[in-house]
Amino acid sequence: AQKITQTQPGMFVQEKEAVTLDCTYDTSDPSYGLFWYKQPSSGEMIFLIYQGSYDQQNATEGRYSLNFQKARKSANLVISASQLGDSAMYFCAVYEKLTFGTGTRLTIIP
Amino acid sequence: EADIYQTPRYLVIGTGKKITLECSQTMGHDKMYWYQQDPGMELHLIHYSYGVNSTEKGDLSSESTVSRIRTEHFPLTLESARPSHTSQYLCASSVRLANYNEQFFGPGTRLTVL
Numbered sequence A: 001a002q003k004i005t006q007t008q009p010g011m012f013v014q015e016k017e018a019v020t021l022d023c024t025y026d027t028s029d030p031s032y033g034l035f036w037y038k039q040p041s042s043g044e045m046i047f048l049i050y051q052g053s054y055d056q057q058n059a060t061e062g063r064y065s066l067n068f069q070k071a072r073k074s075a076n077l078v079i080s081a082s083q084l085g086d087s088a089m090y091f092c093a094v095y096e097k098l099t100f101g102t103g104t105r106l107t108i109i110p
Numbered sequence B: 001e002a003d004i005y006q007t008p009r010y011l012v013i014g015t016g017k018k019i020t021l022e023c024s025q026t027m028g029h030d031k032m033y034w035y036q037q038d039p040g041m042e043l044h045l046i047h048y049s050y051g052v053n054s055t056e057k058g059d060l061s062s063e064s065t066v067s068r069i070r071t072e073h074f075p076l077t078l079e080s081a082r083p084s085h086t087s088q089y090l091c092a093s094s095v096r097l098a099n100y101n102e103q104f105f106g107p108g109t110r111l112t113v114l
Helices: none
Strands: A004-005 A009-016 A019-020 A024-025 A034-038 A045-053 A064-069 A074-079 A088-095 A106-110 B004-007 B008-011 B019-025 B029-035 B044-051 B054-057 B076-078 B087-096 B101-105 B107-112
Touching: A004 A088, A009 A019, A019 A106, A034 A064, A034 A074, A034 B101, A045 A064, A045 B101, A074 A088, B004 B087, B008 B019, B019 B029, B019 B054, B019 B087, B019 B107, B029 B076
Parallel strands: A009 A106, B008 B107
Antiparallel strands: A004 A024, A019 A074, A034 A045, A034 A088, A064 A074, A088 A106, B004 B019, B019 B076, B029 B044, B029 B087, B044 B054, B087 B101, B087 B107
């Protein structure tokens, strides 16, 4: 079984500040992948970043980086220099059978 | 760019109607998924398929059914819609590459049952 825990239901962050969204996971699969998605109010799911369980380095994609701590089963998303357009729901998910966390609603304050 | 499609995007129907939500992808992905999501809430996996003629129920019990006769097509059917089925339904597909898992979502279908 797989389980994802996101403990921050909502966050308010000042524009241009960095923000860390927490995600812990539990899986019995020896090989797995971790995804972060952004879901704006329009409802579509936008892929942000992926981390494989055997990847040695933390994944980065532009302003997004993933702080992957395998021993702690933690995969936090870091957004640097936040922008107003970053306001959305953010979901962490673990592959194989994609299981999602409850999400964090991020609001960027101008 | 992801090639995964869902129709209709919006659907408003009366109680008791039979409906089918369409999902298709042109990427040749073996794995496909259906999620149900209420506004602002988490995604719940209701069905998944790992290939043709393979379907499994997800973590959330659902009265819907699915079929996978072709790789590219994964429709979801409600035999008799009820107001409790009102939700957004998201379809996704994925493929496992050498050291990477690729996964895409469709735009979703917002269903309202009156």
